[in-house]
Amino acid sequence: MRKICTLELMSTKRVGSQRPIREEEVRKAMVGSIRPGEIVNLGRILGSLVCKIIWRAAFGGVEAREMEEAFFSVQHRIVQALGELSLRDVFPSSWVLRMVADRNDRRLKKLHAESDTILQEIIDAHVSRRRSDVDRATGGGDDQDLVDVLLNFTRDKAVATGEFSVTDFEIKAVITDIFFGGTHTSSVTIEWVMSELMRNPEEMEKAQKEVRRVFDGKGKAVDEASIDELHYMKLIPPLPLLVPRESRETIVIKGYQIPAKTKVAINAWAIGRDPAYWIEPDKFMPERFVNSPVNYNGDDFQLLPFGAGRRMCPGVKTGMAIVHLAVANLLYHFDWKLPNEMKPEDLDMTEVFGIVVGRKNDLHLIPTPYRAP
Numbered sequence: 075m076r077k078i079c080t081l082e083l084m085s086t087k088r089v090g091s092q093r094p095i096r097e098e099e100v101r102k103a104m105v106g107s108i109r110p111g112e113i114v115n116l117g118r119i120l121g122s123l124v125c126k127i128i129w130r131a132a133f134g135g136v137e138a139r140e141m142e143e144a145f146f147s148v149q150h151r152i153v154q155a156l157g158e159l160s161l162r163d164v165f166p167s168s169w170v171l172r173m174v175a176d177r178n179d180r181r182l183k184k185l186h187a188e189s190d191t192i193l194q195e196i197i198d199a200h201v202s203r204r205r206s207d208v209d210r211a212t213g214g215g216d217d218q219d220l221v222d223v224l225l226n227f228t229r230d231k232a233v234a235t236g237e238f239s240v241t242d243f244e245i246k247a248v249i250t251d252i253f254f255g256g257t258h259t260s261s262v263t264i265e266w267v268m269s270e271l272m273r274n275p276e277e278m279e280k281a282q283k284e285v286r287r288v289f290d291g292k293g294k295a296v297d298e299a300s301i302d303e304l305h306y307m308k309l310i311p312p313l314p315l316l317v318p319r320e321s322r323e324t325i326v327i328k329g330y331q332i333p334a335k336t337k338v339a340i341n342a343w344a345i346g347r348d349p350a351y352w353i354e355p356d357k358f359m360p361e362r363f364v365n366s367p368v369n370y371n372g373d374d375f376q377l378l379p380f381g382a383g384r385r386m387c388p389g390v391k392t393g394m395a396i397v398h399l400a401v402a403n404l405l406y407h408f409d410w411k412l413p414n415e416m417k418p419e420d421l422d423m424t425e426v427f428g429i430v431v432g433r434k435n436d437l438h439l440i441p442t443p444y445r446a447p
């Protein structure tokens with residue numbers, strides 16, 4: 075299954091074929107959701123932008139506004155419930171948290187059933203569409219969405235070709251993982267990048283200068299074609315403890331015995347701020363990554379925003395494509411001000427507890443449109 079995800083769902087080719095979706099949704103958000111001169115809730119705009127991108131990449135032509143809203147609402151409630159559960163993981167002996175978690179487990183089961191019904195409807199709609207669309211059914215065409223790609227591996231085809239087969243249950247599980255893995259993580263990353271830039275006006279100026287140097291004179295479109303020319307981005311890990319794992323066998327690391335079946339959390343946040351590896355680790359200093367050999371692909375353990383190894387995030391390329399495109403557009407099209415004459419150093423940077431660590435309070439900013447010379 076992991077192989078299907080890496081080779082089929084999140085391959086460079088697939089991520090490339092989803093580029094028009096990302097560009098169109100980002101463009102729509104810049105024009106439709108951001109009102110010049112008014113205080114805008116950037117957190118909410120980004121959350122809905124990323125959900126729309128992933129929704130279209132996963133479900134493509136299934137146009138059902140009500141279903142889309144119902145699905146996002148269930149996902150949102152699941153994320154909240156999971157946040158409470160992770161508190162129990164940190165304090166496993168707390169009886170209060172255990173009680174809360176038991177109630178939460180029941181709530182999660184109900185939410186899961188709701189999500190399952192919606193996903194089944196989406197799969198059924200795809201199956202009936204494939205009956206009348208030969209290209210989709212045979213796996214041809216770059217415009218296949220992720221459900222189509224997974225349906226290419228269903229039992230009938232597997233019997234004919236001897237390949238691995240995928241059930242409806244597995245399709246639902248993979249799509250759910252993609253939504254959880256891809257939506258909140260990406261929008262939270264963009265929101266933190268914007269927050270850090272607002273707190274550091276000099277860095278904002280440098281970043282905007284770079285974006286405008288690259289895109290001025292290219293019409294109004296800030297597309298992905300020239301994004302690689304932008305070097306000025308820093309990633310803050312929105313999953314500070316990655317995803318909890320369980321050890322399969324007893325192992326000894328640096329003299330510590332870790333029994334089998336231990337829940338293991340990797341503190342990527344602390345590793346990324348270790349002064350043994352980073353100069354002034356708490357300082358927002360995007361320059362540190364310009365010409366640096368350290369990358370975020372899981373090869374350099376001092377920087378692990380996407381994890382590393384076999385269970386590393388399979389959506390790195392999609393995630394970074396969304397983050398880069400959205401940040402470049404926000405910086406190109408608008409100059410940003412904090413509301414109520416707030417000073418940069420007064421911007422609240424409190425985090426909310428959960429698997430994905432977002433801002434406690436959504437980022438609110440005032441945009442002024444940029445007029446290219």
Ligand code: HEM
Nearest residue numbers: 251255256259260313316317380381382385387389392393
């Ligand atoms: C900036 C955005 C993103 C960040 C920072 C991020 C980060 C992470 C991290 C830290 C993990 C856990 C890795 C580990 O435990 O070693 C993970 C897992 C995962 N991510 Fe992402 N991710 C992002 C975007 C995406 C996107 C866009 C998708 C899908 C399109 C995605 C899909 C997944 C999935 C399915 C997993 C679970 C993998 C497994 O358990 O094998 N992620 N992500």
